[in-house]
Amino acid sequence: xxxxxxxxxxxxxxxxxxVFVHLLRxxxxxxxxxxxxxxxxxGTQSSTRHRRLKYLLLFTMRxxxxxxxxxxxxxxxxRRTASDATLPLLLIVLDNSFSMRAGTRFADAKQQxxxxxAAKGHSQKAQIMALGGRLNVLTQPITDETQLRSALESxxxxxxxxxxxxxxxxxxxxxxxxxGPIDLHLFSDMQRTGMPANFADVILPNNMTLSLxxxxxxxxxxxxxxxxxxxxxxxxxxxxxxxxxxxxxxxxFGTPAATKSVSLLVNGKVMATRKLDVPASGRASVxxxxxxxxxxxxxxxxxxxxGDAFPGDDVSIFxxxxxxxxxxxxxxxxxxxxxxxxFGSALESAAQTSFVLQSLVADQARDFDPSRFTFxxxxxxxxxxxxxxxxxxxxxxxGGNVLIAxxxxxxxxxxxxxxxxxxxxxHEYARTGSPAVVGQVDFSHPVLAEPQPGTNSxxxxxxxxxxxxxxxxxxxxxxxxxxxxxxxxxxxVGEGHVLVLASGLENVTNDLPLHPxxxxxxxxxxxxxxxxxxxxxxxxxxxxxxxxxxxxxVGAATNVEVIDPDxxxxxxxxxxxxxxxxxxxxxxxxxxxxxxxxxxxxxxxxDRRESDLQPLGDDVQQLWIGNPGGAPQAVxxxxxxxxxxxxxxxxxxxxxxxxIALAExxxxxxxxxxxxxxx
Amino acid sequence: MQRFLDPxxxxxxxxxxxxxxxxxxxxxxxxxxxxxxxxxxxxxxxRSYTPGDDLRHVDWNLFARTERCYLKRYRxxxxxxxxxxxxxxxxxxxxxxxxxxxxxxxxxxxxLFYLAIHNQRDAAGLIVFDDDVREYIRPSTxxxxxARLFAGLERAEPHARTDFAKPLKYFQNFxxxxxxxxxxxxxxxxxxxxxxxVAPLRFHGNEVVLFHILDPQEIRPVLKGSALLxxxxxxxxxxxxxxxxxxxxxxxxxxxxxxxxxxxRASGMDYQxxxxxxxxxxxxxxxxxxxxxxx
Numbered sequence: 001x002x003x004x005x006x007x008x009x010x011x012x013x014x015x016x017x018x019v020f021v022h023l024l025r026x027x028x029x030x031x032x033x034x035x036x037x038x039x040x041x042x043g044t045q046s047s048t049r050h051r052r053l054k055y056l057l058l059f060t061m062r063x064x065x066x067x068x069x070x071x072x073x074x075x076x077x078x079r080r081t082a083s084d085a086t087l088p089l090l091l092i093v094l095d096n097s098f099s100m101r102a103g104t105r106f107a108d109a110k111q112q113x114x115x116x117x118a119a120k121g122h123s124q125k126a127q128i129m130a131l132g133g134r135l136n137v138l139t140q141p142i143t144d145e146t147q148l149r150s151a152l153e154s155x156x157x158x159x160x161x162x163x164x165x166x167x168x169x170x171x172x173x174x175x176x177x178x179x180g181p182i183d184l185h186l187f188s189d190m191q192r193t194g195m196p197a198n199f200a201d202v203i204l205p206n207n208m209t210l211s212l213x214x215x216x217x218x219x220x221x222x223x224x225x226x227x228x229x230x231x232x233x234x235x236x237x238x239x240x241x242x243x244x245x246x247x248x249x250x251x252x253f254g255t256p257a258a259t260k261s262v263s264l265l266v267n268g269k270v271m272a273t274r275k276l277d278v279p280a281s282g283r284a285s286v287x288x289x290x291x292x293x294x295x296x297x298x299x300x301x302x303x304x305x306x307g308d309a310f311p312g313d314d315v316s317i318f319x320x321x322x323x324x325x326x327x328x329x330x331x332x333x334x335x336x337x338x339x340x341x342x343f344g345s346a347l348e349s350a351a352q353t354s355f356v357l358q359s360l361v362a363d364q365a366r367d368f369d370p371s372r373f374t375f376x377x378x379x380x381x382x383x384x385x386x387x388x389x390x391x392x393x394x395x396x397x398x399g400g401n402v403l404i405a406x407x408x409x410x411x412x413x414x415x416x417x418x419x420x421x422x423x424x425x426x427h428e429y430a431r432t433g434s435p436a437v438v439g440q441v442d443f444s445h446p447v448l449a450e451p452q453p454g455t456n457s458x459x460x461x462x463x464x465x466x467x468x469x470x471x472x473x474x475x476x477x478x479x480x481x482x483x484x485x486x487x488x489x490x491x492x493v494g495e496g497h498v499l500v501l502a503s504g505l506e507n508v509t510n511d512l513p514l515h516p517x518x519x520x521x522x523x524x525x526x527x528x529x530x531x532x533x534x535x536x537x538x539x540x541x542x543x544x545x546x547x548x549x550x551x552x553x554v555g556a557a558t559n560v561e562v563i564d565p566d567x568x569x570x571x572x573x574x575x576x577x578x579x580x581x582x583x584x585x586x587x588x589x590x591x592x593x594x595x596x597x598x599x600x601x602x603x604x605x606x607d608r609r610e611s612d613l614q615p616l617g618d619d620v621q622q623l624w625i626g627n628p629g630g631a632p633q634a635v636x637x638x639x640x641x642x643x644x645x646x647x648x649x650x651x652x653x654x655x656x657x658x659x660i661a662l663a664e665x666x667x668x669x670x671x672x673x674x675x676x677x678x679x
Numbered sequence: 680m681q682r683f684l685d686p687x688x689x690x691x692x693x694x695x696x697x698x699x700x701x702x703x704x705x706x707x708x709x710x711x712x713x714x715x716x717x718x719x720x721x722x723x724x725x726r727s728y729t730p731g732d733d734l735r736h737v738d739w740n741l742f743a744r745t746e747r748c749y750l751k752r753y754r755x756x757x758x759x760x761x762x763x764x765x766x767x768x769x770x771x772x773x774x775x776x777x778x779x780x781x782x783x784x785x786x787x788x789x790x791l792f793y794l795a796i797h798n799q800r801d802a803a804g805l806i807v808f809d810d811d812v813r814e815y816i817r818p819s820t821x822x823x824x825x826a827r828l829f830a831g832l833e834r835a836e837p838h839a840r841t842d843f844a845k846p847l848k849y850f851q852n853f854x855x856x857x858x859x860x861x862x863x864x865x866x867x868x869x870x871x872x873x874x875x876x877v878a879p880l881r882f883h884g885n886e887v888v889l890f891h892i893l894d895p896q897e898i899r900p901v902l903k904g905s906a907l908l909x910x911x912x913x914x915x916x917x918x919x920x921x922x923x924x925x926x927x928x929x930x931x932x933x934x935x936x937x938x939x940x941x942x943x944r945a946s947g948m949d950y951q952x953x954x955x956x957x958x959x960x961x962x963x964x965x966x967x968x969x970x971x972x973x974x
Contacts, residue, residue: 030907031907031908031909031916032906032907032908032909033773033908033909033910033911034773034897034900034908034909034910034911035770035771035773035780035865035867035894035897035910035911035912036770036865036867036910036911036912037908037910037913037915037917038867038935039928039931039932039935040908040917040919040923040924040928041917041919041923041927042917042918042919
């Protein structure tokens with residue numbers, strides 16, 4: 001405590017006042033005369049003790065009052081060190097990502113974390129978090145070691161990918177609520193792949209000190225893994241050489257050149273095995289063709305033989321749904337066949353999809369049931385038979401999908417079927433002599449998603465000569481022309497989607513069908529409409545799957561069903577009725593029945609970045625903990641534990657002094673009254 | 680008139696002459712309906728005539744009614760001698776409230792002198808003592824004796840310690856006639872010693888009365904807390920706790936009083952405890968009863 005202030009030393013003199021009043025002054029008792037002491041007996045010793053006892057409480061209060069005032073003027077403070085009760089919050093983060101399954105990493109890290117809990121002070125608060133695919137907060141800041149230990153014991157190795165960037169962001173959020181100092185102890189294998197591209201993401205707040213506890217020391221062990229598998233999610237013809245094939249890439253991390261045996265398993269049965277020469281710390285691909293699968297969902301996996309330190313990533317799973325080719329209804333105006341030609345050719349060329357196109361003049365679609373088709377295309381078909389339009393509305397409401405291309409005929413009919421809007425005007429760029437180009441592309445839209453971000457996939461070369469002017473309203477604009485005119489819009493109607501292309505599918509209103517991007521556009525649109533990606537294939541751990549549309553009305557809620565890789569249903573009944581999406585936390589096959597009634601089997605694989613077991617370099621670790629000079633970590637940890645903070649106590653002491661003063665007043669009045677009676 | 684016997688009232692009277700007159704007149708007025716005839720010849724008894732008796736004493740009225748000859752006898756009236764021995768030691772100046780013990784003793788002495796000289800025509804004298812004889816006024820009925828006695832009382836201021844032996848021995852040297860000796864003191868001495876010292880006065884046929892003057896606080900002292908007590912005679916100081924005064928002290932002072940009373944009466948002396956907050960009539964009544972008994 002800071003009791004060396006000059007006023008404090010001077011105020012100590014005041015403490016002598018009650019001592020003088022109670023102990024010294026009281027000895028000078030006023031003598032009381034009596035006629036004779038013949039019948040009195042001396043009671044000096046006992047009476048003195050009695051008197052002192054009687055006034056002891058009053059003396060204590062007066063002494064305490066002055067002592068409190070002196071202390072208050074001394075402006076005392078408490079230095080809170082690592083051994084004190086008000087210590088920094090001990091934040092223990094245990095990495096339970098997929099890579100922690102390798103060897104004894106997780107067990108070692110957990111033991112170290114338990115040791116950190118045992119070493120903390122009894123009054124120090126601690127909080128447990130698990131860093132997997134996301135940061136899980138397991139406890140509040142508490143001092144109970146039993147709860148902390150129990151929370152730590154409950155952490156099990158997961159399948160997620162640890163991101164130190166997410167940890168840094170979470171710590172910034174935590175620092176907004178915890179204003180005191182925080183000691184962050186990270187128990188992890190310190191994977192290099194966990195570090196984000198931008199180092200600023202992992203910089204911690206100023207009130208936080210970081211201590212790293214690597215679970216492994218030395219170089220990372222060699223590890224081979226099935227890095228990626230390219231396989232169709234849906235297959236209609238196993239003998240189709242273009243689609244019926246599986247391409248797997250085997251990668252080695254810190255590995256010597258080796259020959260690995262790669263197998264394809266379908267529903268647990270080995271279908272084919274290939275020998276693959278994998279270069280040192282390199283990649284090699286292998287292809288299995290044809291992919292012989294039966295109707296329905298097939299659980300497939302590509303496996304390499306063992307022999308490395310991390311067998312958990314030697315397999316990659318995916319599902320293939322075999323079904324008859326999907327049917328696409330293509331309605332076009334009478335006499336216009338170019339759009340059918342271009343669209344049909346593009347659909348046939350798509351590598352990932354298998355559809356049969358049925359083209360029809362719009363006027364003849366009266367007796368067609370759209371529910372038998374995977375999706376419907378209205379190519380400049382502004383006028384539809386009312387019966388068919390009604391059936392089409394029902395179809396979309398129940399999950400059907402429609403692509404509407406607005407060609408030149410749309411200019412004559414303001415109302416757009418199914419869309420609910422009108423054509424406000426038309427842009428005839430050909431008449432101005434300068435056709436419009438695509439200005440903005442929302443590549444996050446599934447139909448426009450790019451396999452390689454950064455390129456515009458040729459959209460910039462597309463020339464548009466004619467476009468209908470639409471009011472987007474609440475629709476999502478996926479693509480705009482250079483003058484801002486919406487070119488591609490999407491609106492969800494019920495469970496289905498309506499996609500509007502403000503230009504035609506022929507080569508009159510634009511030259512899109514002549515560009516290769518048209519094939520990719522049709523392919524992605526077909527896959528998007530047919531839910532191929534959602535109903536099968538594979539995805540990564542911690543990815544989300546949408547279970548129902550966001551616009552589903554409450555009254556019409558239907559149950560979804562999710563069965564995790566262990567065969568359990570992770571959703572409660574209420575969640576099954578209301579949950580819109582689910583995070584796939586485990587690796588394995590998930591069975592899902594969507595709100596639209598469709599079934600899916602999805603293979604979930606851990607993020608392959610977890611297979612690179614190479615830890616962060618020492619220089620990066622030192623830079624992260626804010627010690628670029630490279631001092632030993634143990635020293636850093638000790639320094640962090642020895643930090644001081646000061647907390648002023650004068651306010652508390654003044655309150656205490658006030659309480660003493662009140663009590664002293666009451667007692668003193670009693671004693672003074674007694675003295676008056678005596679005299 | 681009784682209120683004039685109240686010590687608190689008397690404390691407001693500075694003149695001992697006036698005080699004594701007030702006390703005695705008040706006392707006598709309460710005692711007799713007509714004080715003018717109270718102390719003349721008093722009828723004692725009838726006795727049958729025997730030859731040789733003085734015929735002047737025959738009750739002729741009775742003879743006329745009964746034809747029997749009886750002699751009417753009266754109590755003989757004699758003057759007695761009152762000597763007051765007043766203790767003027769320092770302990771007599773103790774007081775817990777007016778009047779002081781010494782003043783109370785003066786009131787009693789003055790009242791007795793007034794009663795004896797003015798009403799009874801007795802000779803009265805005074806001896807003021809502490810550890811020595813400070814004042815001696817020979818008993819007399821001469822004019823001005825009362826004034827001399829009052830002056831002697833005025834001069835009696837507490838000094839020194841009490842020593843009964845020396846003044847009583849001195850008193851015995853001048854005691855040639857039987858009478859009443861009243862010793863006024865707080866008697867802070869062992870009862871055995873007091874009685875042994877005072878008892879020789881009885882040998883000459885004197886009636887000896889011990890007036891024990893005590894302050895109420897000396898009988899029932901009250902202490903709220905421990906106190907440092909100073910002896911007024913010896914200046915000795917001791918600390919005393921309240922518990923002691925409530926228990927042991929009271930038992931001891933009560934035993935002292937009772938022992939003094941019993942030993943005094945066993946030696947043929949009268950004893951009267953006078954507390955300074957009580958009226959003075961008890962002392963006067965005691966004197967008159969003794970005087971009557973002496974006649």
